[in-house]
Amino acid sequence: MLVSILRQGDFLIASIHTALDDTEMERFRQDVVTRIGQFRSRGVIIDVAALDVIDSFGSRCLADLAHMARFRGAQTVIVGIQPDVAFAIVQLGMDLDVHTTLDLEEGLALLERLTAGSRTGHSAIGVLGDDR
Amino acid sequence: MATTAEPGIEVGGTDGRLLPELVSHLRQHRTALREEWATRITAAHLLSAMTPHEISTETTSVYDNYVEVLETGSVEALQQYARDLSERIIPRGVETHEVVEIVLLLRDVLARSLFEKYHDDFSLLNEVLDAYEPAANRIANTVAVSFVDERERVIRQQQEAIRELSTPVLQVRERLLILPIIGVLDRQRTKQLTEQLLSGIRTHRAKVVVIDVTGVPAIDESVANHLVQTVDASRLMGASVIITGLSSEIAQTLVTIGVDLNKMNTIGDLQGGIEEAERFLGFHVTRSDGS
Numbered sequence: 001m002l003v004s005i006l007r008q009g010d011f012l013i014a015s016i017h018t019a020l021d022d023t024e025m026e027r028f029r030q031d032v033v034t035r036i037g038q039f040r041s042r043g044v045i046i047d048v049a050a051l052d053v054i055d056s057f058g059s060r061c062l063a064d065l066a067h068m069a070r071f072r073g074a075q076t077v078i079v080g081i082q083p084d085v086a087f088a089i090v091q092l093g094m095d096l097d098v099h100t101t102l103d104l105e106e107g108l109a110l111l112e113r114l115t116a117g118s119r120t121g122h123s124a125i126g127v128l129g130d131d132r
Numbered sequence: 133m134a135t136t137a138e139p140g141i142e143v144g145g146t147d148g149r150l151l152p153e154l155v156s157h158l159r160q161h162r163t164a165l166r167e168e169w170a171t172r173i174t175a176a177h178l179l180s181a182m183t184p185h186e187i188s189t190e191t192t193s194v195y196d197n198y199v200e201v202l203e204t205g206s207v208e209a210l211q212q213y214a215r216d217l218s219e220r221i222i223p224r225g226v227e228t229h230e231v232v233e234i235v236l237l238l239r240d241v242l243a244r245s246l247f248e249k250y251h252d253d254f255s256l257l258n259e260v261l262d263a264y265e266p267a268a269n270r271i272a273n274t275v276a277v278s279f280v281d282e283r284e285r286v287i288r289q290q291q292e293a294i295r296e297l298s299t300p301v302l303q304v305r306e307r308l309l310i311l312p313i314i315g316v317l318d319r320q321r322t323k324q325l326t327e328q329l330l331s332g333i334r335t336h337r338a339k340v341v342v343i344d345v346t347g348v349p350a351i352d353e354s355v356a357n358h359l360v361q362t363v364d365a366s367r368l369m370g371a372s373v374i375i376t377g378l379s380s381e382i383a384q385t386l387v388t389i390g391v392d393l394n395k396m397n398t399i400g401d402l403q404g405g406i407e408e409a410e411r412f413l414g415f416h417v418t419r420s421d422g423s
Contacts (some may be wrong), residue, residue, distance in 0.1 A: 079370070083330030086365035101370035102337060 003028050007039050011111055012074070013104070015047040022057050029065045036074045044069050045109035047104055049080025059094040068099035075099070075114045079107035150263045155203045157249060158242060159300045166195045176402035181197055181225045190217065198238060202267050204217045211257045220283075231279045232272070239268040262322060284293060285362050299325045301332035307339040307353070308409050310402070314347030326362045340409040344402045346377030355383045363396060373397060376405035 002024060005014045014032050032044060044063060048054065054062070066076035077099040081089070089096055099114070101107040158165065173179060179187055194217075197210045218231075244406050246264060250257035269356075298321060302310050309332055312326065329341060353361070363373040374397045378386070386396075399405045410417060 060201045078368075079196065081368045083334060083365070085326070086330060086368040087326060087361065089368060090361040090364040096368060098255055103370075104338075106339075124172065 003031075005032055005035050005043070007035075008108075010115070011043040011045060012036060012039060012041045012107070013045045013047065015050070017050050019051060019053060020058070021111060025058055025061045029061050032065060033068045035071060036069055036072045041074050042115045044074050044076045045104060045111065046076065046078045047080050047107075048078060048085070049082070049103070050087060054085050054089060054094055056094055059089050059092075059096055059120070063094075067119060069105055074112060077093045077101055077107040077114075079104050079108050109114050126129075150260055151202070154246070155199055156263060157245070158199050158202070158258065161245060162195065162199075164241060165241055165245055166191060169238050172237050172241065173234055174346065176233065176237070178230045178237075179226065182221070190221075193217075194235075194238065198242075198271055201271050202264070205267070207270060211274055211278055211376060214275045215282055218279045218282035222279075222286060228276070228279060228283065230378045232276045235272045235275045237271055242268070269347040295321070295324055301328050301336075303336050303338075304406065305415055307376065308406075308413055309333070309336055309338045309341045310406065311341060311343045312402075313343065313345050317345075317348055317351050317355050317359075319355065319358075322358045322362075326358065326365065329362060329364060330369060331404060333366060333369050336354070338371045340372050340374065340412055342374045342376060342402065342405040342409055344376045344405065345379075345382065346402060348382065349379065351385055353385060353389050356382070356389055356391070360386075360391050360396065367395075372410055374399055374405045376400065376402045 002018055002020060003013060003016050007013075012032065012035055014028070014035075016028065020028060023066065035041070036044060044065075046065065048062075051058075053061075062078060066078070069076045078096070079101050080103050081100060099110060101110050170187060172186075173187065173191070182190070193213065197213050201210050221231075243261070243264065246260055247257065250260055298315065299311065299313065302312075304310050309329075311325070311329060311332075317325070329343075332338065333341065359375075363375070366373045372395055375397050378398055397408075399408055407417075
């Protein structure tokens with residue numbers, strides 16, 4: 001199993017368990033964005049703790065995913081970026097302009113804060129965007 | 133450097149029989165030759181850091197080791213001895229050139245005694261020297277290399293110690309780390325700082341890190357860039373970074389390279405930085421007497 005996308009209440013927890021190639025990465029992005037509509041999620045956690053390397057395409061994909069999720073009414077938090085990966089991303093000049101936290105627990109706490117009070121705002125987008 | 137585990141010196145080639153003769157000659161005149169050697173060491177003002185008694189003891193051991201190498205052709209024992217010796221004498225301030233000169237002196241003293249013994253028969257002398265010289269040079273090489281190796285080992289060890297001490301990552305509150313930096317930040321040290329900080333964030337589960345650069349006089353542009361990248365990387369790991377104590381020079385460097393100030397959290401001094409971090413984390417520090 002390369003990835004898992006689990007529903008946890010109003011949030012999605014998407015974990016990448018192993019290094020993905022470009023096609024798999026795009027597929028993953030597509031799946032997550034689709035599920036956001038399906039489950040009408042308000043927040044997405046992307047757990048990349050298992051990854052020792054994230055290349056420029058990968059980080060670009062993650063940033064895009066966050067922006068796409070935002071258009072579909074969900075906040076995204078990327079969690080568990082390893083120290084080496086974090087520095088590599090910065091050094092390659094890839095600006096991951098998304099929320100990041102140390103681990104899943106922190107990520108959930110942040111999502112709670114980010115989405116507090118927005119319980120009514122998103123459902124329209126969720127319904128409109130449900131293309132499956 | 134090819135110093136270890138080269139079995140056997142090619143002593144004498146086909147003239148292997150010369151070797152026992154040579155060795156027994158050196159054994160026979162051990163006292164005289166050793167004294168001659170010691171005299172020349174003193175005359176050359178070498179080993180001034182050691183007492184005459186110590187010199188005498190060490191020269192005896194070196195001499196015996198030397199002859200043993202000639203006899204067996206194996207430098208391993210000598211190597212071990214040279215390493216031990218280096219370990220003993222390096223803290224005493226013995227320099228590399230002294231060690232090399234001393235070994236070369238011994239080589240010369242022994243060569244002279246061979247000249248003396250065989251001066252009647254020139255071709256025999258040549259054969260003896262053919263046997264002696266490669267071995268003697270090999271010995272000199274081994275001793276010098278062992279000494280330098282030992283020295284480098286000590287230096288490496290110290291560098292390691294300095295590196296580890298130079299970038300402490302300290303937890304002052306739950307989820308709050310401080311990183312006081314003192315001294316010049318070069319490329320190597322900045323790289324190490326990044327590693328220590330990022331792994332510190334993970335192990336301490338830090339949310340805020342205060343990097344205090346009060347003790348850093350100036351930084352160049354590449355280091356400044358690296359520092360900014362470190363701040364970004366920390367953010368990716370979910371920790372905010374507050375930089376305190378920026379000198380006017382460093383501030384100027386940061387402006388010159390055009391750092392985006394929205395990304396950098398800077399506060400005047402360490403105290404202010406820690407207070408800000410505490411506020412961010414929800415700590416309220418009050419004096420117990422209420423004043």
